[in-house]
Amino acid sequence: MAALTSLSFSAVTHCSERKKHTLSSTPFLASSSDFFGFRTHFSYHHVGVRASHSTSNMVVQCMSSATDAPTVSETKLNFLKAYKRPIPSIYNTVLQELIVLQHFIRYKRSYRYDPVFALGFVTVYDKVMEGYPSDEDRDAIFQAYIKALKEDPQDYRIDARKLEEWARVQNASSLVEFSSKEGEVEGILKDIAERAGGKGEFSYSRFFAVGLFRLLELANATEPTILDKLCAALNIxxxxxxxxxxxxxxLLSKLVQAKELLKEYVDREKKKRDERAEPQKANEAITKCLGQQLPGL
Structure with a gap:
């Protein structure tokens, strides 16, 4: 099992430009090429969206050469320019970690977009952003994120939906026997198996692993041996x-914990504000009452 560092939560800190309450932890499972880091901050950062539209398709997309690849800073800056509304930091910090991870995946020489990868990212994104205050903003952030990586957010959503719909009508047997069947999704899986088997370039990633997990989940194929068989069929x-x-x-477990702590923090601050407001309201009531009585004295 992967080794994980534990979360350590800091106290309230003061910045010269502004005061903010911070809840933080160290990143975990970092490697030279990718990581799922996790740090949360109870504050707001400004990030936002530039609209564009293109037709979604299932065509495999190849990455640019290394000399054409932007830097991580450029990708993050594209995201920051695209979505300018404030994002609660408990979400924003994880998004920043994920975009760094995906930048390294996206600009590897062997990278080729495939719908299983897209399904994995969509699954992670939707879980991370679960409970976000606005559905409209959540979609706008998704658009900004994918466009910052110079890809099409509609491809991700449409391809993920196609795989989800396909998986829902599968069972454990049909899921792992895709190579003997014909169909759009079966063709996608066959292409992955061929490339992963050495007949082409294949770049494995953690988003791909989550995509496989989602297929099994939707097909209700919960037996541990099914994942073994599916990986073998895909040469993974x-x-x-x-x-x-x-x-x-x-990651999901840490997010749940952090969101619970955030809720407790918000509730506690609201209670403090209410308590501070009570004497003020009492004084206003007394002043009003006296003002009404004085004319009759």
Whole structure:
């Protein structure tokens, strides 16, 4: 199982420009190429969206050469320019970690977009942003995020939906026997299997692992041996998938804990504000009462 560092929550800190309450932790499971880091801050940062539209399709997309690849800073700046409304930091900090991870995946020489990868990212994004105050803003942030990586957010959503719909009508047997069947999704899985088997370039990632997990989940294929068989059929290293699913589960667990702490913090601050407001209201009531009585004295 992946080794994870524990969260350590800091006290309230003071900045010379502004005061903010901070809840933070160290990033975990970092490597030279990718990571699921997790740090949360109870504050607001400004990030936002530039609209564009293009037709979604299932065509495999190849990455640019290394010399054409933007830097991580440029990708993050594109995101910051795109969505200018404030994002609660408990969400924004995780998004910043994810965009760094995805930047390294996106601009690897071997990267080729595929719908299983898209399904994995969409699943992670929707889980991370679960409970976000505005559905409209959540979608706008998604658009800004994917466009910052120079890809099409509609491709991600449409391809993820196609795989979800396909998986819902599968069972454990049909899921792992895709190579003997015909169909759009079966063709996608066959292409992945061929590339992962050495007949083309294939870049495994943690988002891909989450995509596989989502297919199994939707097909209600919960037996542990089914994941073994699916990985074998796709020529994917099962050990890597197990490791990365451990990371994903722990990420979700940490998010749940952090959101609970945020709720407690917000409730506590609201109670303090209400308590401070009570004497003020009492004074106003007394003043009003006296003002009404004085004319009759």
């Amino acid at each position: 290293n099962k050990r890597s998938v197990d490791r990365d699913l451990d990371v994903y589960r722990n």
